[in-house]
């Protein structure tokens with residue numbers, strides 16, 4: 297075999313994840329913090345290998361039920377992930393005796409602030425907040441928490457149509473729409489265009505005239521790192537004969553990016569570690585591309601590339 301392997305230079309942790317992991321490591325190696333244990337509310341990164349590396353250093357991941365049960369944390373540290381959390385989580389953690397280590401990504405903090413401001417402004421206009429995101433995702437829960445739960449969450453076009461049919465989105469009332477930071481820019485654009493068209497029709501106006509009413513406001517809240525990744529990853533997928541996409545299977549960003557690769561290169565395989573590679577996927581002269589999500593560490597991409605290169609020696 298003479299397979300060549302490229303690693304996508306744009307893959308790897310985004311700034312928000314690098315920041316959260318860096319902060320966790322400062323606590324784990326004792327250069328920051330109060331010497332107490334470090335808990336993370338949910339997986340700090342959706343990648344089992346990286347998570348294990350941090351757990352081996354002492355990080356303990358807990359879920360919301362654990363937080364409910366831990367009534368006397370005695371100053372132990374609770375890390376809030378880059379995804380952010382609703383305000384109630386901070387209140388509860390402090391009430392239970394935790395020291396909160398807030399690693400919410402600045403981009404998510406900005407989005408939380410904009411949604412709060414829009415919600416306050418829309419109250420007087422009987423308006424509605426719509427979130428384009430995955431129901432139940434931590435970032436989305438954090439956003440809903442900013443608006444006292446008064447938001448409609450739609451993940452795709454079908455959910456938009458269903459929400460309108462069910463009356464959860466009232467086309468005659470003002471709407472401000474926000475996207476979860478890691479959603480697909482193309483899908484967000486399609487959903488926004490459809491909703492705007494439906495609102496224009498319901499108000500018996502052309503889309504052009506409807507725009508002037510400011511009844512529909514779209515906030516561009518997809519993370520710029522994610523948005524540029526989509527374009528660069530698309531080019532990478534097309535340039536290679538076979539694409540190995542590396543990310544945890546539960547990573548929302550990973551699923552979106554992997555689907556993008558698959559839509560452009562049918563020979564795209566989603567793995568979360570080198571163990572899942574199969575030699576039979578490869579042809580003798582393949583130009584293979586290894587890439588990943590915002591939660592995939594660079595060292596893991598290198599391990600996968602090394603395993604593929606080893607097929608040339610066997």
Ligand code: SF4
Pocket residue numbers: 310311312313378379401402403404477478519520521522590
């Ligand atoms: S994808 Fe963007 S918004 Fe989300 S954590 Fe990373 S840098 Fe922050």
